[in-house]
Amino acid sequence: MPKLTIDGKEIEVPAGTNLIEAARRLGIEVPHYCYHPGLSIAGQCRLCMVDIEKTPRPTIACNTQAADGMVVHTQSERVKETRRSVMEFHLINHPLDCPVCDQAGECWLQIYYMKHGLYDPRMTDEKVHKPKAVPLGPHVMLDAERCILCSRCVRFCDEVTHTGELGIFHRGDHSEIGLFPGADLTNKYSGNVVDICPVGALTDRDFRFQVRVWYLDTTKSVCPGCARGCNIDVHVNRRRPHHAEGKRVARLKPRFNEDVNRWWMCDDGRYGYHVVDAPTRLAQPAQREAGAVRAVGWDAAVGALAGLLGRVPAEQTAIIASPKMANEDLFALRTLAEARGIRQVGFRVPPAVPGDEDDFLIRADKNPNTRGAELIGLDGDVPGILAAARAGRLRALLVAEHDLFDSVWPEAEVDAALAKVETLVFVGPNGNRTSERAHLVLPAAAWVERDGTFTNFQGRVQRFRPALAPLAEALPTWDIVGRVLAATGAPSTATRAEHWFRALAAAVPAFGALSYPAVGDTGAQVLEGVRR
Amino acid sequence: MSEKVLTRNFDVADAHTLAGYRKTGGYTALAKAAAMEPAAILEEVKQSNLRGLGGAGFPTGMKWSFIPKGHTGPVYLVINADEGEPGTFKDRYLLERDPHALIEGMIIAARAIRSAKGFVYIRGEYVEPWRRFSAAVREAYDAGLLGTGFDIVVHRGAGAYICGEETGLISSLEGKKGWPKVKPPFPAIKGAFGAPTIVNNVETICQVPHIINRGAAWFAGLGSKTQGGTRLYSVSGRVNRPGVYEESCAITLRQLIERAGGVSGSGVLKGVVPGGSSAPILAAHEIDVTMDVDGLRSAGTMAGSAGVIVFDETVSVPEALMVVARFYAHESCGQCTPCRESTGWIYKMCHRLVEGKGRKDDLDTILDVAKRGAGTTICAFYDGAIGPYISYIEKFRAEFEALVQP
DSSP states (O other): OOEEEETTEEEEOOTTOBHHHHHHHTTOOOOOSSOOTTSOOOOOSOOOEEEETTOSSOEESTTOBOOTTOEEESSOHHHHHHHHHHHHHHHTTOOOOGGGOTTTTSOHHHHHIIIIIOOOOOOOSOOOOOOOSEEOSSSEEEOTTTOOOOOHHHHIIIIISOOOOEEEESSGGGOEEEEOTTOOSOSTTTTHHHHHOSSSSEEETTTTTTOOGGGEEEEEEEOOSSTTOOEEEEEEEOSOTTSGGGOSEEEEEEOOBTTTTBTOOOHHHHTGGGGGGSTTBOOSOEEEETTEEEEOOHHHHHHHHHHHHHHSOGGGEEEEOOTTSOHHHHHHHHHHHHHHTOOEEEOOOOOSSOOOOOSSSOOSOOOTTHHHHHHTTOOOOHHHHHHHHHTTOOSEEEEESOOTTSSSSOHHHHHHHHHHOSEEEEEESBOOTTGGGOSEEEEBOOGGGSOEEEEOTTSEEEEEOOSSOOSTTOBOHHHHHHHHHHHTTOOOSOOSHHHHHHHHHHHOGGGTTOOHHHHTTTOEESSSOOOO | OOOOSTTTTTTOTTTTSHHHHHHTTTTHHHHHHHTSOHHHHHHHHHHTTOBOSSSSOOBHHHHHTTSOTTOOSOOEEEEEEOOOSTTOOSHHHHHHHOHHHHHHHHHHHHHHHTOSEEEEEEOTTOHHHHHHHHHHHHHHHHTTSSSSSOEEEEEEOOSOGGGGSHHHHHHHHTTSOOOOOOSSSOTTTSOGGGSOEEEEEHHHHHHHHHHHHHOHHHHHHHSOSSSOSEEEEEEEESBSSOEEEEEETTOBHHHHHHHTTSBOTTSOEEEEEOSSTTSOOEEGGGOOSBOSHHHHHHTTSOOTTOEEEEEETTSOHHHHHHHHHHHHHHHOOSOSHHHHHHHHHHHHHHHHHHTTOBOTTHHHHHHHHHHHHTTOSSSSHHHHHHHHHHHHHHHSHHHHHTTBOO
């Protein structure tokens, strides 16, 4: 382990650590554009220059490995002057169109100009003109004039996705990022190039012109798109509700987690958040009687469900829980089932079309919490439940989140099952063909509207936090179940998601060692399990 | 006039054929080298004071010694025949008129560095040199000189100056965009296709058979104290007999201009670029300087590729700078920000000056921009470009100021 000195502070770092990372450990920021810890070293932006004693001139920190006894200065006059020069070079041909650029507010040209530039511009000649507003693929738009040619996006497509759509074409100050002939930026991770673009050259077609970034608030969360559970930040627009046509979630961004997704997430996950503000959201509890749907209050809805559970014998009642539900919801539901003696409980509804999978992040299982549902012990016989319904042996059926019509089972079979059930109850954030058949519909809060945890396929419990208040009258599922428990005379002391998690940890050995503090921001393992 | 070494076959009509080359003593050095240990060949080259003749002037023997000892995988010898430095046209003569000298030199050099494969990267525009060299390679294969422990792959470039930079050349050879590579690792450790690689200029390697045949001491004695041998000077511009001249590394610039028939045009010298367009210009009073690497370095310029460009007093230095600046703006690979952005910017300013739209600050801005970018890039391209930017303006400032709008 080499020991070196940076700006007068000593630090020991693992062999092979470069000077940017070594400095970062000391809280010293070495400005850079082309360097990215997840990509190969390009060494071309020339901004990360530092002074190393006994070296004749400033050296790039990204391509210099820490060595024993090395003495590094990141704030010498010579380094500062070099940074100023490099900033001027980066900006002479930049259009400076910040007022209409989506990157403004999170642009590293702006940030570094203020920190390391602050020179008087001298460039008075015509700037080089390049293509603008070029769609590279379904999600990414290129403005070649804003590009600083750091090549991060090119390296991402070469080294991370191995799809190689992008290249740098032409030479000198006419160099520009572009697609190879016949290629489109259609790989399943294309949105990441927007994240790693340090400037406004690559913008997200989904996000551009929706809302300025300084109106956004950030909440740590987990992607619910598949069993991987990529760590994300949810960016919501609460301060300018009249922007973006009232859409509250503005975008999702991957959040670094060494053990799960590192810096990346897939496009399906990234753009999957639209369900949160979709017209299919269920806004208030509703009852359907004689074909007419009637909105009801929560008290009436909870009372109706409690009444149903009291009226119908447990052996004529079944629950189809969902692996899209949080651990807390699932355990609350298990508690309810146990309190009422309901034994017919399952959660697996195989999709009509099997999910796609790759050898990187994307998992075929499009549910975030299958592992949790397994561990909580809800893995009952769903086909058996439906067969019982078709045979007239079920009077009450609670379905959570699933659309049973979107499954491997023939539509007619599902239809026959639902037709025979006396009372169908649906709980979930979004309506679907199954909810349309329900006699009682209970609107659940979406994952970004509440606290909770998912257990990913690795057996890693990861926490998501509320970024928004629940839409309209929606409630977290654990809260709905808790109210029903209370109404059936078996009240729980749990009044927060965390209380349900504590109860889960006390009841299920796999979760025994866990708590919200232990799960933290990056998750904790339930099992000796499969690692990435 | 120096002894003819590199040019000895230039006037022999069939020297480019195997039979013709053999008649003038060709491939006798190879026979001698075959009996020598690799270390002995390397030592002989070290002692000869042979220095790279492509531009950087690095001691050749020392470069060869950087191949890691005990390395067991492939080692490559790459010949830089991407002759692109403006004012330089000597390698084309060697490729056309004495191609077997390069092949013989390569086989000997390969023995010294334990390489079984060589690549010759020939400038795309050099069609005839490529034909002649390729024909010579075929002959050498037919004669069993190649294909019996050493192979040569001939590769044609596609017309980019930067592919003459050794790591840009390697990138291009590997099938990538011809971008210079970040160092370390250096090519001798991790070069072409990830293997230890030595990149040498055509002329450098053509010297090797002579060093083996006639000995390091003889070779060293032809040149200056720190640089052995003769070299080929490409003399162009305002001289009466432009062309390629073989002379000692110890000749002075004044003598060389006289060899080329003296200054033409007005007959009055204004300045000389001594080592290709990247070498800082020397004013007329600075030409009593020896042309070896160290002599020109101490005069504040460089031997470079020995492309000597002579300006008589009628040449407009600002116009010359504009042309050179256009070249560097056009040829910058675009990888490093300082070079990519400032070559274009400086060309725009030079162009404006020549058009009579220069402003008072322009000259100082050019100088400042040039100096700020110096030493900040991956390769030596930009450090080469600033040679003319700075020296033309500093040495001929009055000419530039005359163009600036008051």
